[in-house]
Amino acid sequence: MMVSASAKTRQRPIGIFDSGVGGLTVVRAVRAALPGQDILYLGDTARVPYGSKSPRTVERYSLACQRFLVDRGVELLLVACNTASANALPALAAASTVPVIGAVEPGAETALRVSRSQRIGVIGTLATVRSRAYERAIAARAPSAHVVALPCPLLVPLAEEGWTHGPVAELVARRYLAELFALDRDLDTLLLGCTHYPLLAEELTAAAAELAGRPIAVVDSASAMAAAAVRALGEPAAASGAGGALGVFVTDATRLDELAPRFLGEALTSFEVVDL
């Protein structure tokens, strides 16, 4: 199943998809780990968000995204979207001819490595939390770990509006995390189970520490996914190279020039609008 790129002069690209632009945080992490790696990114911005939709709809849209990238010859697929990972990974893996890495397993591993008390709070979209995928992934590794999870539907629009700091972000972060800490006063780690949430990490970290009365570790899955990609590729030439190409496809371009840099960490030089 695994394809090694090391013997080839030009490796095949990695494919990364997301419901929107949030997955560009994963692109950023992969480029940091594999500077020479070519990447094709697809954001299904015409149908974003996935997080408020049913598992069936999420699976249908995710399969279309995967098909698009596999048809373009990627050798490995990263499902940056937590909602898609949590609700559609079995279907995606079954339908794919290349290895598929989701966001949930790497995120769960990171949280367990960081947490001392093994009491972990997960926040994500409604569809991610309803799937209980993080609970399952954590229980499979640490059966005695305690996990509480809370959907936070306002955090994605808040991050997209750019209100990532200031009174509204503070108030919303406090309100959601107060609900989370009411489920478990003793958690020591907060797992950001959505690609958008790292933009709000500062406010979430501050609110969590204030509510707990002690520092809370805040982790996300982007860098863990990049590490999993490196392992899957088996010491690729791209790890030491530089200047890998990034091809970006979206299903709708509205506000892309404004939103993409917040997640990618640099301006988008070009993109193509496609119809799935």
Place this chain on the structure above:
Amino acid sequence: MMVSASAKTRQRPIGIFDSGVGGLTVVRAVRAALPGQDILYLGDTARVPYGSKSPRTVERYSLACQRFLVDRGVELLLVACNTASANALPALAAASTVPVIGAVEPGAETALRVSRSQRIGVIGTLATVRSRAYERAIAARAPSAHVVALPCPLLVPLAEEGWTHGPVAELVARRYLAELFALDRDLDTLLLGCTHYPLLAEELTAAAAELAGRPIAVVDSASAMAAAAVRALGEPAAASGAGGALGVFVTDATRLDELAPRFLGEALTSFEVVDL
């Protein structure tokens, strides 16, 4: 073009569509005006929201919604979604075999009737505001009227989260309306250019009055659309009847039981999930 239902024993249904559940406020207004009228409602909940998408995507999705309802034999179509009305009405009217009524014209008429100073503030989704449809509709009726418009992307998710009262709603309403009043300190009427916003009317009305230092009239298009439907049908039998049937179709059922009653004002007794 206009079809009168008065001579028939059983009139054909009115079709109403929206990007999601917000358009149920229009269903509610139509049922109040025409209690005996059969209604078919379609909410494109799998692809909601339209408001952050491009005119091209909004037009494509709206045409699919209209086709679905026209194929089911409606005699009149109401485009409850302001984003679809503002971006796709010409394409919808051109493609339809039955009369089509959008949200923008009735909303503009209501605002002009209510405003004394003819200085009107419009809030809506990004796509509605970018279309400048309200400015055009108001200028066509009152060339000297002054209109300012502001996109408020957080209001839809806030209404859907149910945080329609309390500190977050207050703070968000104040922040957006402060931006709007910075564009025109003298406006006397606030037009809610989105089917979701009536749920936040109380906080918006209070914030507007506080910022202006005087009462501000707050209007929306739901009841004006119902009045336009009555005019288009020409004194239908349904006006005095009772017990008209409501058929509800959605493209995704997530949270429907929870969300629909907030907009419809009563529980949904049944619905059908369809694929467009």
